[in-house]
Amino acid sequence: MIDLNTTAKIMEEATYTAFAWTDYILFVGMLLMSVVVGIYFGFFQKQDTSDKYLFGGKQMGYFPVALSLTASHTSGITLLGIPAEVYYYGCSYWATSICCVLICIMVYYGFLPVLLKLKITSSFEYLQLRFDRNIRYITSTLFIIKILTYLPIVIYIPALAFSQVTGVNVHMITPVVCFVCIFYTSVGGFKAVVWSDTFQFAITVATTFAIFFLGIHYAGGIQNIWNQSELGGRLDIMNLDPALSSRTTFWGYMIGLTISWIADLGVNQGMIQKYLSMPTIKDVKKSLICFCISFSIIKLMCVSTGLIMYAKYQYCDPLTSNKIQKPDQILPFFVMDVVASKIPGLPGLFVAAVFSTALSTMSAQLNTLSGTIYDDIISPMMPEKRRTDRAANIIMKLCTVVIGVISTVLVLVVEKLGGVIPLATAVLGSLAGTTSGLFILGLCVPWANAKGALIGSFVSMFSTVSLMLGAQLHMAAGNIQYPRLPLLTMGCFENSTIPIDQFNHTFPAIYDRKPIINDDEVFFLFKLSYMYYPCFGVLVQITTSLIVSWITGFNDLNEMNPDLIPPVLQWLLPKQPMSEKEKEQYKSVEESLEMLRKQREAEAC
Structure with a gap:
């Protein structure tokens, strides 16, 4: 007892x-x-x-x-x-x-080398150099909002x-x-x-x-x-649903929050x-x-x-x-x-x-x-x-x-609004997807052009905000519910005792974490957890940008400034022809190596 x-x-x-x-x-x-x-x-x-x-x-x-x-x-x-x-x-x-930890690694090996190489003072300035001024204005406006x-x-x-x-x-x-x-x-x-x-x-x-x-x-x-x-x-430490x-x-945080934090921490x-x-x-x-x-x-x-x-x-x-x-x-x-x-x-x-x-x-x-x-x-x-x-x-x-x-x-x-964690994550995630998508596009997809980035930003922003608003309206109407884990009150009353076997008997329901969704009323995208809003925004951003870039003509990678791409991804660019100075240096090194080889052959004889 x-x-x-x-x-x-x-x-x-x-x-x-x-x-x-x-x-x-x-x-x-x-x-x-x-x-x-x-x-x-x-x-x-x-x-x-x-x-x-x-x-x-x-x-x-x-x-x-x-x-x-x-x-x-x-x-x-x-x-x-x-x-x-x-x-x-x-x-x-x-x-x-x-x-x-993942974000700090991405920042140090991804964005910081580009930022310091270009000697810029603003992340929005990078987008202007990579795409154009319109993209810079869109991103800074999103940041302000x-x-x-x-x-x-x-x-x-x-x-x-x-x-x-x-x-x-x-x-x-x-x-x-x-x-x-x-x-x-x-x-x-x-x-x-x-x-x-x-x-x-x-x-x-x-x-x-x-x-x-x-x-x-x-x-x-x-x-x-x-x-x-x-x-x-x-203790749902590894909830791998x-x-x-x-x-x-676990996947929602690892994937969704990491993408969201690219915009927030990266x-x-x-x-x-x-x-x-x-x-x-x-x-x-x-x-x-x-x-x-x-x-x-x-x-x-x-x-x-x-x-x-x-x-x-x-x-x-x-x-x-x-x-x-x-x-x-x-x-x-x-x-x-x-x-x-x-x-x-x-x-x-x-x-x-x-x-x-x-x-x-x-x-x-x-x-x-x-x-x-x-x-x-x-x-x-x-x-x-x-x-x-x-x-x-x-x-x-x-x-x-x-x-x-x-x-x-x-x-x-x-x-007037509800719990702060879902609210903050939903609001920031709906905007972070577009911002993160732009930077991922700029840093990792060198063939995407400015027109693709511009149209992709509008489509991503509109679709992600629509997704968030639609889900919030359905939650307000009761069509989508995320039940809390059971909260007990039997201990609030004097002289309360509960047989432990009976108490344990009620607990299997705790592990049913599925949301309650009215499938007849809710469009399938509105069922998406708010943790995946940034992923949705990035996916729409990159997909739309690549389609538009393909239609309007991909960037000529031979003309791409390699300083705009992180060193770890510069293998995506065609090998740049050597300048005259580099050719002279290369020739000098080759001559030195040839002399060293002949000297060792003579010593061996």
């Missing part, structure tokens, strides 16, 4: 303890420190040129840049969304650590956590935090972004480890967490900007290695936290028992329920960490987006004599403020 009285008592007594003064000090201190960083780099180390404002003078160290890369891609979606995803659907998400869609989600998540643990309305805290971020980003430029990211990431790491180790202790130890997670069907309609599988302008802020290729390599390790560790820690929470609440789910109202509130509830009373100030540190991830992501995107808007939209329309560093700085700062205000307002839309 399993006595659940203790679990019921804990759940009945779990309340959201108001912030103590130590919590408020930690939270406000994090915001003030970010402001101080902005003031220091804005007024005492002025970013008075566009090169300093966007690249930090290209003298940044690899370690702070690596931490900034990790921080800017570790948003509240990571800290709150991943544990909730694992708690409700299982831990397939662990495969993202492998995706990160994607960031404006993504930033409100990034802001909303920490505001939700703050509201959960303090009771303060989301609409009150959001403008305050956004103002802090807009201030230090616009005033301090790239250096303020990197160093504030480093400080904020330290808070995130400290909080994540504190919750992780305390959670292990209060969930009964590692062995109990593993056993209960296995019993509850959460090949069905494309399955919500999340050729993303924010990443390129940070690569170019370092003085040497060795620094870039070190930074990539550090980023890969730290990013993977954070992901795995968040996955583990989801399993810890399930072991803690396996018999009394907070969502089903109405302790929380939304799935993404499960981690704030866990923090306040389990660890808040154990360590003074931890709730404040937790909220500071969640906001730190949001500030890191938001500041990086604001800085990058302001530069993109200036370079690709505003600068071409300005007379050349007005394109001064002073004008560029003023315009980029104004862009930062405007984008920040728009993102803050759009939070009102995001809060």
Whole structure:
């Protein structure tokens, strides 16, 4: 017999303890420190040129840049969304650590050699050189749309956590935090972004480890967490289901997310900007290695936290028992329920960490987006004599403020939507497919021409967005459902005992992970899991581009600049004829070898 009285008592007594003064000090201190960083780099180390404002003078160290890369891609979606995803659907998400390694390898051997060889400062500039200016505009526009869609989600998540643990309305805290971020980003430029990211990431790491180790202790130890997670069907570590309609599988993450991250972690302008802020290729390599390790560790820690929470609440789910109202509130509830009373100030540190991830992501995107808007939209329309560093700085700062205000307002839309992981992945995946497809086409398919790339981009974007919207409408109508793994509440009531045999008898249904789909109503493409949206976009992009390129005439590979293709793929190009200088060098080498051969023959005789 399993006595659940203790679990019921804990759940009945779990309340959201108001912030103590130590919590408020930690939270406000994090915001003030970010402001101080902005003031220091804005007024005492002025970013008075566009090169300093966007690249930090290209003298940044690899370690702070690596931490900034990790921080800017570790948003509240990571800290709150991943544990909730694992708690409700299982831990397939662990495969993202492998995706990160694959992306870093692709970047180092694929795109970075091209970027550095061409000495360009923008991933969009590469597309202009490889295809034409129209492609550059399309891609930069997609980037702007994607960031404006993504930033409100990034802001909303920490505001939700703050509201959960303090009771303060989301609409009150959001403008305050956004103002802090807009201030230090616009005033301090790239250096303020990197160093504030480093400080904020330290808070995130400290909080994540504190919750992780305390959670292990209060969930009964590692062995109990593993056993209960296995019993509850959460340990789907190698869910190799090949069905494309399955919500999340190992293949979905390995294929779908890797392709999506080509746009987000590989050729993303924010990443390129940070690569170019370092003085040497060795620094870039070190930074990539550090980023890969730290990013993977954070992901795995968040996955583990989801399993810890399930072991803690396996018999009394907070969502089903109405302790929380939304799935993404499960981690704030866990923090306040389990660890808040154990360590003074931890709730404040937790909220500071969640906001730190949001500030890191938001500041990086604001800085990058302001530069993109200036370079690709505003600068071409300005007379050349007005394109001064002073004008560029003023315009980029104004862009930062405007984008920040728009993102803050759009939070009102995001809060009406559902779980953040599927939402963020679906939105970004529907746009990432087109962007990733363009870069894959440019780097790996040298015979594709500009007309093919242009038409392929429109077709890919239209079809992928249509796919996403159609699937979302069917989900809203109930024609497509992705049931959560079973959530139990029998432990929420006093004097509850369940025979273990009867309890086990109910568990085979847990492993039925198939989506519930009304086949008569749903078009077969709408059944596709949101994880495969990027694959669909890339497939449409490359197929359409090749067909159009074939109709309009493939590129003449003899005229292709080999610097536009990664060294590992230059075997696709015809061998270039040697220049006169190379011929002389080759002749000299041949003569030297011939002399050496004759000398050895004479010695042998």
